[in-house]
Amino acid sequence: MIKKIKSKIVASFILMSVSMIASAQEETVKINDTLTASTTLVYLDSFQLGLENWKVEQMPEGTAQVKDGKLEITDVAGCTIWLTKKFEGPLMITYDACVIGEDGPQDRVSDLNCFWMAQDMEHPNDLFVNSEKRGGKFSNYDNLRLYYIGVGGHDNSKTRFRRYTGDGERPLLPEHDFTDKKYLIQANKVTKIKIIAYDGIVQYYRDGERIIDFYDPNPYTSGHFGFRTVNNHMTIENFKVFSLKSEKIAK
Template identity: 30%
Template sequence: MGPPLRLPLCGLILSLPLTAAAWCEAPRKLERVATDDFRAGLARWRLEAEDTRAIVTAENGVLDIATPAGLSLWWREPLGGDYAIRFTAAALPAPASAGPHAGRISDLNMFWNALETDGGEPYPRSGKFAGYDGLPTYYVGFGANANTTTRLRLYDGSQRRLLAGFADASIAEPGELPMTPATRLLTNKPISVEIVSRQPTAADPIHLRWSADSNEVFTRADANPRLHGYFALRTTASRLQIRDFQILQCR
């Protein structure tokens, strides 16, 4: 357990302990720089929903997303430096408005380090998945395609590149591993998600870590990594509940 952290939150200074992380080497320490406890609406998020029947609420400590079609929810503040995003997520049966997809468990997805090709903030889109094809970003689809795939992709502005993935045999792409219990969603089972983005070093060239329940599902050590930009929760024909959203920086 690390030393107490003085955290500014809603005008108050709180003293909180913060656990050290292996990727944040001493003498630097993790600092919690932003949170959303989902008790005050969606002021810190920008919604893009393909279908007007989508219902998104943030109250009583829960971000509740129920959508019949594509939906992205963008955190309004850009992220950079050595940082981590942490939150807890649970997948529930998709709403009746999802039609043939009603009741399915699917698509705990996200974009991060997203910037337009000119380096600007992602411009508003309709929420349809294909509309993001030209947006340079990293993307993870966890339990996507009706809970049959978990994939890490890099969007480079012209194509979506599969970097690593897991898939059921019938739809697996070359090089993908079989799905496992650690890469599949379970109904209403909370998952602790952590995304780490950091400057690679000679001692630790890994710049990207994506973990579920402390299991590192994806890691990358690329020559030209994306290290800053915007984050969005992404889903389609699903229902998700998100809690305890926080952003930490290694300083």
């Protein structure tokens, strides 16, 4: 009983500390040559509370656990790990990721993927009604409405961005299909990822380099974020979500 009380006190203290940090941190981000935005940190996760704020959808034999302050995913047949908190844009998401390529059975350098602004159009107020049905199988996500990027898919031979429409369609534009080595994964390297969704501007950065710069005339402005992978071994840390507010437009 005492241990449970102590655990609750520690958890409350951590949440309070996170809230204080989040309310204090602000900076400016350049979105393009004519637009900058002020940022306010609204959520951070250093995984001190384990996966309390995450929903794991994973095919059999895979694992997702917190180890040494990092989310560690070891996957066999498919995995999505959703942040259970829903956010509205404009926003920026940042985190550090590392795909492990050593001697482990799942150390396949591939599929540093993610979903964002995800919504189940059949259940727009609850993404997790069909969580068990999806179960981590990639094709079971086709009917969600979301943005998706697959970095280093197909055994680290392709990087692709798609806009899922929510009715099974997930078109791939030629300009969002990359095969050049510079767009693929470097094994055992911590990569800094940044995602921006701002009034129709959809961007994906890796180590400061902008890979995707897409304008959506009918943008997705709210939804859930999820890490996505298959048959690999990777770690995630320093996950943050920022709200964005227009600061100035250069003339």
